[in-house]
Amino acid sequence: MxxxxxxxxxxxxxxxxxxxxxxxxxxxxxxxxxxxxxxxxxxxxxxxxxxxxxxxxxxxxxxxxxxxxxxxxxxxxxxxxxxxxxxxxxxxxxxxxxxxxxxxxxxxxxxxxxxxxxxxxxxxxxxxQFILTHNYTAYPLIRQAQAMVAAGELGEIRVVQVEYAQDWLTEEAHNKQADWRTDPARSGAGGCVGDIGTHAFNLASFVTGLEATSLAADLEAFVPGRKVDDNVHVMLRFKGGAKGMLWASQVAVGNENALRLRVHGTRGGLDWSQENPNQMSFTRFGKPKQILTRGGAGANDTGLRTTRIPPGHPEGYLEGFATLYSEAAHLIRHADFGTPLPEGVHAPTIEDGLDGMRFIAACIASSKADAAWTSLAR
Amino acid sequence: MxxxxxxxxxxxxxxxxxxxxxxxxxxxxxxxxxxxxxxxxxxxxxxxxxxxxxxxxxxxxxxxxxxxxxxxxxxxxxxxxxxxxxxxxxxxxxxxxxxxxxxxxxxxxxxxxxxxxxxxxxxxxxxxQFILTHNYTAYPLIRQAQAMVAAGELGEIRVVQVEYAQDWLTEEAHNKQADWRTDPARSGAGGCVGDIGTHAFNLASFVTGLEATSLAADLEAFVPGRKVDDNVHVMLRFKGGAKGMLWASQVAVGNENALRLRVHGTRGGLDWSQENPNQMSFTRFGKPKQILTRGGAGANDTGLRTTRIPPGHPEGYLEGFATLYSEAAHLIRHADFGTPLPEGVHAPTIEDGLDGMRFIAACIASSKADAAWTSLAR
Amino acid sequence: MxxxxxxxxxxxxxxxxxxxxxxxxxxxxxxxxxxxxxxxxxxxxxxxxxxxxxxxxxxxxxxxxxxxxxxxxxxxxxxxxxxxxxxxxxxxxxxxxxxxxxxxxxxxxxxxxxxxxxxxxxxxxxxxQFILTHNYTAYPLIRQAQAMVAAGELGEIRVVQVEYAQDWLTEEAHNKQADWRTDPARSGAGGCVGDIGTHAFNLASFVTGLEATSLAADLEAFVPGRKVDDNVHVMLRFKGGAKGMLWASQVAVGNENALRLRVHGTRGGLDWSQENPNQMSFTRFGKPKQILTRGGAGANDTGLRTTRIPPGHPEGYLEGFATLYSEAAHLIRHADFGTPLPEGVHAPTIEDGLDGMRFIAACIASSKADAAWTSLAR
Amino acid sequence: MxxxxxxxxxxxxxxxxxxxxxxxxxxxxxxxxxxxxxxxxxxxxxxxxxxxxxxxxxxxxxxxxxxxxxxxxxxxxxxxxxxxxxxxxxxxxxxxxxxxxxxxxxxxxxxxxxxxxxxxxxxxxxxxQFILTHNYTAYPLIRQAQAMVAAGELGEIRVVQVEYAQDWLTEEAHNKQADWRTDPARSGAGGCVGDIGTHAFNLASFVTGLEATSLAADLEAFVPGRKVDDNVHVMLRFKGGAKGMLWASQVAVGNENALRLRVHGTRGGLDWSQENPNQMSFTRFGKPKQILTRGGAGANDTGLRTTRIPPGHPEGYLEGFATLYSEAAHLIRHADFGTPLPEGVHAPTIEDGLDGMRFIAACIASSKADAAWTSLAR
CATH class of the missing domain: 3.40.50.720 (NAD(P)-binding Rossmann-like Domain)
Structure with a gap:
């Protein structure tokens, strides 16, 4: 081909x-x-x-x-x-x-x-086709988690805890990456909330399949003189009654790129961390915690579909990102050449992008209103 | 003696x-x-x-x-x-x-x-003497953490993340422990918030030395028919500008007794988890993360004072609790017999108890008011 | 009583x-x-x-x-x-x-x-009654592991890897603990092999229930002038065909008291580390790894019998040691007063002590003979 | 280019x-x-x-x-x-x-x-040019470890513990990968010792820079009917007096691809595991353990040279392997076009391959001679 x-x-x-x-x-x-x-x-x-x-x-x-x-x-x-x-x-x-x-x-x-x-x-x-590179949704175990939730393995979802902690903006920084991210003219009104908060929000939404309906946010710019937020505290409410918390920070000393998602339902709970993305813990209520590995025992088809090499041979950030490029290729070959679309192809869309913009806007509006509940209605 | x-x-x-x-x-x-x-x-x-x-x-x-x-x-x-x-x-x-x-x-x-x-x-x-058994404050590494913060090793505190997750009340339960804890007549109006939320709040307050001034809380009773909350989401504001989140849950499947505290300041960050209380990570901004162990390299006098056995020989929950009984003995010998009080003796007091009651009341009031900011003023 | x-x-x-x-x-x-x-x-x-x-x-x-x-x-x-x-x-x-x-x-x-x-x-x-305080055999998860092996949950045992690494004798040391342990007149001819090697050997023997028949050992005194070994490398053969390795060291920089046992059989594998003794991993071949916790889901009666407090509330070294004193009390009440002996009481005996002495002697003899296989026959 | x-x-x-x-x-x-x-x-x-x-x-x-x-x-x-x-x-x-x-x-x-x-x-x-794909030597933290040892940060090396545990051959298996690896006509006389034992040996040799002079090996084929070894126990002696152990197994239930290297010297100790290759612990004697991350605080130039993306964004097996292809490109451009060779280019050579063959042969010979010490002299 x-x-x-x-x-x-x-x-x-x-x-x-x-x-x-x-x-x-x-x-x-x-x-x-x-x-x-x-x-x-x-x-x-x-x-x-x-x-x-x-x-x-x-x-x-x-x-x-x-x-x-x-x-x-x-x-x-x-x-x-x-x-x-x-x-x-x-x-x-x-x-x-x-x-x-x-x-x-x-x-x-x-x-x-x-x-x-x-x-x-x-x-x-x-x-x-429009593909938004929310790359973290393409990790095999995240794909597996999404399928597990969808299949009801966790029961009805109650609590969603997501966090994304970094520390690289702990002090005033001047370099190509920091400059535009802390300049509202280039980053938008959101700083940390846009840069990594949207990743966290997107990940939680993708895995749980839940629609967040409203949020209460408390944003802060801790570094003196910083024009955009560098720490984000959010409480979330989802359609159906689940509740969540989201923490994003770029001043959390001791964290490099610590994106973590925990989902707890009536029957089970999941815990995944991006910095060691090849394993995820899964507990059925009343049973011992299981360590699921990418491609290992307990892997489902959804997870295996995006896995390149055997368990124990770690895939990382670049492979997850690459999966989005492969998904894009599938979608485009299908669109342009009619090539059949394999089952399970998924890539974040313009809708995910609009959801992220609504999330940023709601966080900023809520925070300005002293953390008042703010709608995320589409 | x-x-x-x-x-x-x-x-x-x-x-x-x-x-x-x-x-x-x-x-x-x-x-x-x-x-x-x-x-x-x-x-x-x-x-x-x-x-x-x-x-x-x-x-x-x-x-x-x-x-x-x-x-x-x-x-x-x-x-x-x-x-x-x-x-x-x-x-x-x-x-x-x-x-x-x-x-x-x-x-x-x-x-x-x-x-x-x-x-x-x-x-x-x-x-x-009145000693309240907020036992988690007596773990040696928590004592060490408190002293590190007090000595400025973390700089000015910005972000405090504390959580206490359990899953034993995921379903309706009937046993001696569950019965009174889910009965408002015996537990008080707070369920999870009183039983473990107060531990989390007390721990964060003790280690940081910060006074929480207000909170916004979203409490939920997820289990049908339950009369008290079983999941607690709180955003916190501290005097001096630090902000925090507190999560307590008794329906978080996959958690036994997962109390965890993270503190991030301008110069350093700490991370401690109760289920493996003999180690704590500490990062000075820009330096490699260190694993501090109870009594090991890097231990300070405050931590060593409450340590019984060498590093690598784990102490646990019962030893932490025992330290409160030893502190109580010091305080009572001093009060009753004039025995000199060793430097560093500490036990939670009636004031900690009142703070905890204010915390519970504020959480409940805030939650009833749709998570409106509620004062914790003493 | x-x-x-x-x-x-x-x-x-x-x-x-x-x-x-x-x-x-x-x-x-x-x-x-x-x-x-x-x-x-x-x-x-x-x-x-x-x-x-x-x-x-x-x-x-x-x-x-x-x-x-x-x-x-x-x-x-x-x-x-x-x-x-x-x-x-x-x-x-x-x-x-x-x-x-x-x-x-x-x-x-x-x-x-x-x-x-x-x-x-x-x-x-x-x-x-003669009770030898090989305290590590009294950890609840070690008791559980022993029962799991005995019940055939791991199948036939093939490979036993045990290690006990410390670093406190990395340099020449002079203090009450170090002095007698490095003096053959007080410690015996074995240094590290007697002090901690015997613990490792005893633990592996207890959990697997296997009799070691011979060993090949390479002992070394790395610190100049030290009169006893401070690093111990051993290959083991067990009755029935299982094989093992044992490493004990007091010069392994970065280790406090790192006793770890891994047992692999035809059907399952176990992994336990003393420094976090409240969890153990267990894998059935072809299934996801499970994290078993002291007293948690998956605990068996043998493990529960020696557990004092609920899962997630860590017990440690002192509680394990205390179990031996409780077992001793049971044995002595039975011997002296005819009090019925509860099912499952266990404490290391004079036979364990003699096995340990044979282990030390065999290691020293083998090492002197350039690691020749040396019998451990009782 | x-x-x-x-x-x-x-x-x-x-x-x-x-x-x-x-x-x-x-x-x-x-x-x-x-x-x-x-x-x-x-x-x-x-x-x-x-x-x-x-x-x-x-x-x-x-x-x-x-x-x-x-x-x-x-x-x-x-x-x-x-x-x-x-x-x-x-x-x-x-x-x-x-x-x-x-x-x-x-x-x-x-x-x-x-x-x-x-x-x-x-x-x-x-x-x-002849490049042998001992890919594990190309992980950035392994490169960093090699440079740290060479710079004397660990002092004089005393103890080298390397292990490579898998479980995929726990039972008799028939598939493309298993078939040739368990057929002496295709794999050579060594099974596990050749397939993964050589990786472990190569990794230890690369990082420590030490020449192994002799070994005592006990090889076993645990699975009935298997014609090559599936478990490998080796004691190693290095020029200069360091000693080591090597364990390789393909029947260690609970392990996917668990290659781990620990190096202990007079001044420091290192610990790295392939399944989470983006971090490594490093302890200076008497100081707290540090967690070094790929590209993070404490990274040296040697490690950074082979790093593509920032710390916290995990690189994995494929990136390590890719580094060998980039090193090969450097070497070949230099050989064929005279392109200057960047400082620090490294790839395993024919000499590493011959060392590996000597290692396999010595293990098999030693094991046949009941684990007699066998020379690895080049």
């Missing part, structure tokens, strides 16, 4: 997440990166493209030009990956969608709800 | 916490149990006393009679341990205090704030 | 294990310490006795005098605890046994095989 | 390790797979090639033909990956080396020492 052709907007030299997308796209051999508008700085764009083996004539000075040129080529890209800061998602996303090119977009969806709506409208109008 | 004489109210056959108090009292050889009103059932009281080697003439049918008789004896008890259900703390506590006998009382302080006030008044008027 | 009366030889001020024995004897309320020859230094013996509330007339200058005097008293001790260095086990053990007093003796049994034989002969001739 | 061209021998449909090599080759974008003799079955070879996007004219029926044809092409492969069972390493390795093509070869080096010598001779005569 021929590889799909990928373009990229953003991700030039010095970027973090662009490199992750490129590795993720390579892992399963479904994609070739052939075009890019890798930087708004023309020199850096060209140098970055050269380093990556992108032909000079497909290294573009801006995304608009790229969308048009690639749409016009017989060998144009099938999809573009947008890996720019939040405020620069909407314009390229809309441009490529209108040019008939599928979009793989980093999260959160956008810096503002207006931008988010523009993207959503373009998705609807174009009918093109 | 002669042993102190201890009496006990409650703790007859079939009880849980009474047995714990007795082992705790024995461990360091500071106490002899010599009198008791072990059960409101006369037969059970006598049988229980006989089993425990209490002389028949010091096994009393009721606590009032016991308080009077013991106060009148030359060899009367120095202190009484009250290990009855919550609603039965106040009456005996007041009786013994008025009889001039020191009191060691199980937590929470009482079932109602009125009862709590009566005890507090009796403590003030009697001038006797 | 009246408490039994205990005497102690050794354990004066500054000792470690004597204090452990005393706490262990107190925990379950079965013993009163009433007599002692606590030190060979008369002043220290008297001062130590006074501190412990031992009447002056029952603080003896030497064990011989104590054995005679206590045997002659109507209220003489039921048993004596011998907590001296290894070379001082045999003489008091023989004296008390001959005086008709039961003996609880620290491990290893003796410093030499001659001494061991003398004790064994005295045990046989006296018919008295 | 242009990608290097890779060929593959073995790795057709149904293979495990071939797929791993292909992902590993893709991850860092240094290689394109363009040719293959993927199976000895012509139909499967062609189908496999088609699936992988290999042009039909570069899918070969046999490796000899492939070596010749590729050597003759202007756009021939730069290197070949040999991913066949052990007995099929030598013939293709020799063929490609003689054809002037670099070789990346799976481990162990060969099924027999004769085959190993043939490869070694071909390497010497050809002057071509």
């Amino acid at each position: 021929e590889r799909l052709r990928l373009g990229m907007v953003g991700g030039g030299q010095g970027a973090f997440i662009g490199g992750v997308h490129r590795i993720a796209a390579r892992i399963d051999g479904q994609w070739d990166l052939v075009a890019g508008a890798l930087s708004s700085d023309a020199g850096r764009a060209a140098a970055s493209a050269a380093e990556l083996g992108i032909a000079a004539d497909r290294s573009y000075a801006d995304f608009q030009q790229m969308a048009e040129a690639e749409a016009a080529r017989a060998d144009g890209i099938h999809a573009v990956a947008i890996v720019t800061p939040n405020h620069m998602h909407a314009a390229p996303a809309v441009a490529f969608l209108r040019a008939g090119i599928h979009v793989i977009c980093d999260k959160p969806l956008a810096a503002t709800s207006e931008q988010a709506s523009e993207i959503a409208q373009a998705v609807r109008e174009s009918g093109k | 002669e042993r102190l004489r201890l009496g006990m109210v409650g703790g007859g056959q079939g009880a849980f916490i009474g047995g714990v108090h007795r082992i705790a009292a024995r461990i360091d050889g500071q106490w002899d149990l010599v009198a008791g009103a072990l059960s409101s059932d006369a037969g059970r009281a006598a049988a229980s006393a006989a089993e425990l080697g209490i002389a028949a003439d010091r096994s009393y049918a009721d606590f009032q009679q016991m308080a009077e008789a013991e106060a009148a004896r030359a060899d009367g008890i120095h202190a009484v341990a009250i290990v009855t259900p919550n609603h039965m703390h106040a009456a005996p506590a007041v009786a013994f205090l008025r009889a001039g006998i020191h009191v060691i009382c199980d937590k929470p302080l009482a079932a109602t704030s009125e009862q709590a006030s009566e005890i507090a008044q009796a403590v003030r008027e009697s001038g006797k | 009246e408490r039994l009366r205990l005497g102690m030889v050794g354990g004066g001020q500054g000792a470690f294990i004597g204090g452990v024995h005393r706490i262990a004897a107190r925990i379950d309320g079965q013993w009163d310490l009433v007599a002692g020859a606590l030190s060979s230094d008369a002043g220290r013996a008297a001062a130590s006795a006074a501190e412990l509330g031992i009447a002056a007339d029952r603080s003896y200058a030497d064990f011989q005098q104590m054995a005679e005097a206590e045997a002659a008293r109507a209220d003489g001790i039921h048993a004596v605890a011998i907590v001296t260095p290894n070379h001082m086990h045999a003489a008091p053990a023989v004296a008390f046994l001959r005086a008709g007093i039961h003996v609880i003796c620290d491990k290893p049994l003796a410093a030499t095989s001659e001494q061991a034989s003398e004790i064994a002969q005295a045990v046989r001739e006296s018919g008295k | 242009e990608r290097l061209r890779l060929g593959m021998v073995g790795g057709g449909q149904g293979a495990f390790i071939g797929g791993v090599h292909r992902i590993a080759a893709r991850i860092d974008g240094q290689w394109d797979l363009v040719a293959g003799a993927l199976s000895s079955d012509a139909g499967r070879a062609a189908a496999s090639a088609a699936e992988l996007g290999i042009a039909a004219d570069r899918s070969y029926a046999d490796f000899q033909q492939m070596a010749e044809a590729e050597a003759a092409r202007a756009d021939g492969i730069h290197a070949v990956a040999i991913v066949t069972p052990n007995h099929m390493h030598a013939a293709p390795a020799v063929a490609f080396l003689r054809a002037g093509i670099h070789v990346i070869c799976d481990k162990p080096l060969a099924a027999t020492s004769e085959q190993a010598s043939e490869i070694a001779q071909a390497v010497r005569e050809s002057g071509k």
Whole structure:
């Protein structure tokens, strides 16, 4: 099967997440990166493209030009990956969608709800695939957890505890990653809540299948002078009566990237941590706790589907991310070539993106209203 | 040094916490149990006393009679341990205090704030020692953590995450322990919030030394028909600007007695879990995480003071509890005999008890008001 | 039920294990310490006795005098605890046994095989109880593990991996504990192999129920000038074909008291570590690993019998040790008063002591013969 | 920079390790797979090639033909990956080396020492690069550990404990992976000792930099009818006086792929486990244990060099394997194009392969001689 052709907007030299997308796209051999508008700085764009083996004539000075040129080529890209800061998602996303090119977009969806709506409208109008890289939902054990909950193995869900703790913004920081994330003009009004809070919220929503209906949030910017929140405390209520807590922090000293999800139902409980993603504990009420491993004894088909290597051979962050690129390939081959869609293909959509924007907005509104309950109604 | 004489109210056959108090009292050889009103059932009281080697003439049918008789004896008890259900703390506590006998009382302080006030008044008027067995504060590493925070090793505290998860009340349960804890007439209006929420709140307050000023709580009784809460979600605000979350649950399948405290400051972070209490992680910002062990490398004097055996030889719940009995012995020897008080002696007081009652009341009030911020002002 | 009366030889001020024995004897309320020859230094013996509330007339200058005097008293001790260095086990053990007093003796049994034989002969001739404090066999999960193996839950045992790593003798050390343990005149010819290697060997033997038939050992004294081994490598062969490895070290930097046992059979595997003794992993072949907890779901009667408090409330080293004192009380009440022996009572015996001495001797002989296979035949 | 061209021998449909090599080759974008003799079955070879996007004219029926044809092409492969069972390493390795093509070869080096010598001779005569995929040495924390030991951070090494436990061969198994590994004609005389024992030995040798001089081994085939060992017990002696133990097992129920290395020196100790490879504990004698994370606080340049993404974002088995492909690319670009070799490039060589063969042979010889000490002299 021929590889799909990928373009990229953003991700030039010095970027973090662009490199992750490129590795993720390579892992399963479904994609070739052939075009890019890798930087708004023309020199850096060209140098970055050269380093990556992108032909000079497909290294573009801006995304608009790229969308048009690639749409016009017989060998144009099938999809573009947008890996720019939040405020620069909407314009390229809309441009490529209108040019008939599928979009793989980093999260959160956008810096503002207006931008988010523009993207959503373009998705609807174009009918093109739009994949939001909430990569944590693609870990095999998370897929397995989602299927276990859906199959009723935990009974009716009561309590959802999700947390995402980091410490890299404990002090005032100045570097490429920190700068835009703490600048409301580029990150949006949410800081930590947008950067990692949305991951936590998305993960909890995905695994439980529950719709959060309202939240009470207490956001704080602990570092003096910081313009966006760096610690997020949220209480959640879900349709059907489940309740939850969400904690996201970028000032929790002692944490690198500690995303953890716990789900407790009437019949069972799950506990998974991203930093050691190849195991998950599962307890049926009244029985000994089980340690489920990726691909090991007790793995279900949903988990196995996204597993590459045997249990005990750890897969990590990049493999999870790669699964989204493979899912994207499935979806796009199906859309463009009618290739049958394998059972179980899943990737976060524009709806997940809009949910994330609503989550950010509700957190900020609630926090401003002294943690008043705020609706998340779609 | 002669042993102190201890009496006990409650703790007859079939009880849980009474047995714990007795082992705790024995461990360091500071106490002899010599009198008791072990059960409101006369037969059970006598049988229980006989089993425990209490002389028949010091096994009393009721606590009032016991308080009077013991106060009148030359060899009367120095202190009484009250290990009855919550609603039965106040009456005996007041009786013994008025009889001039020191009191060691199980937590929470009482079932109602009125009862709590009566005890507090009796403590003030009697001038006797009153020790509340918030036993988790007596773990050596918790003592060490408290001293580390106080010494500024974590910098200024920003975030406090405390949780206490159990699953034994996941379903409707009927047994001696469950019955009174889910009966508002005996437990007070709080269920989970009083039984274990107060432990979590007390632990966080003790270690951080911070005063919680207000909270927003969302309490739930998940089990159909249950009259008290079994899951507790709380957001906390502390004087000075720190913020926290507290989760207590008795329906979190997969948890036995999972009390965990995390404290994050400007310079460092701590993480301790009760189920493996002999280690604690400590991270100075920008440095590798350290695993501190009870009595091991990095132990401070405060932690070492309450340590009995070398690192790697685990101490547990009973030793922590026993430390409170040793602290009580120090305090009572000092009060009664003028024995010098060693540096560092600490035991939870009536003030901790009142704080716990305010915590319960505020949680209930906040939850009834849809999680409105509610003051904890003393 | 009246408490039994205990005497102690050794354990004066500054000792470690004597204090452990005393706490262990107190925990379950079965013993009163009433007599002692606590030190060979008369002043220290008297001062130590006074501190412990031992009447002056029952603080003896030497064990011989104590054995005679206590045997002659109507209220003489039921048993004596011998907590001296290894070379001082045999003489008091023989004296008390001959005086008709039961003996609880620290491990290893003796410093030499001659001494061991003398004790064994005295045990046989006296018919008295002799309990060797291989305390690690008394942890509830170890009792549970033994019963699981015996019940065939692991199938036929194939591989036994046991290790006991410490680092406190990494450098030349001079203190009361280190001095006698590194002096062959007091510890016997084995250093690490006797002090902790015997614990590891005893634990593996107890849990598996297998008889080790031969071993190949490579002992080393890594610290310059040390006269006894501080690192022990052993390969083991068991009757029936199982094989094992044993590692004991007192120079393994990063280890406090890391005793760990793994047992693998045709149907299942177990893994337990002493530093967190309240959990054990158990895997049935082809099934998810289970985390068994002390007293929790999956506990068997054998484990529950020695459990004091609910799961999640950690018991530790002292409780395990205390169980041996409770078992001793059962055995002695049965022997002396005909009290029925509860099902499941177990304590290490003189035979375990002799096995340990054979293990030490075989390790030393094998190591001298360049790790030649050496018989452990009884 | 242009990608290097890779060929593959073995790795057709149904293979495990071939797929791993292909992902590993893709991850860092240094290689394109363009040719293959993927199976000895012509139909499967062609189908496999088609699936992988290999042009039909570069899918070969046999490796000899492939070596010749590729050597003759202007756009021939730069290197070949040999991913066949052990007995099929030598013939293709020799063929490609003689054809002037670099070789990346799976481990162990060969099924027999004769085959190993043939490869070694071909390497010497050809002057071509030969990389043996002992992939575990490429984990960033293992690289870091090696550098820490070399820098003296552990002092003089005394004790090396390495183990590699699996359970997938606990029962008689029949599948593509099990069949050849338990067939001496294909695996060589060693079973478990060759398949995973060599990994453990290589890892210990790499990290410590110590040369093992002799060993005493006790090998066992526990599963009835099995023709090769499935459990390996080894005592090791190293030049300079360090001692070690190695345990490898494929019948240790409860283990998936549990490779663990512990190194203890006069000043410090390390502990690393493959199943959670993103952390390692490190203890300086007398100081608290530190948890070092891949790329986190305390990371050294050697570890960082092979790290792709920030700490807390787990890298796994495939990334470690990929590092060997990147190292191979560096070595080959240097050899073929004179591209400067970055500092710190490392990949296992033919010498590691020969050491592994000596290890296997010595284990088998020692075990046959009842675990007699057997030299590993090069």
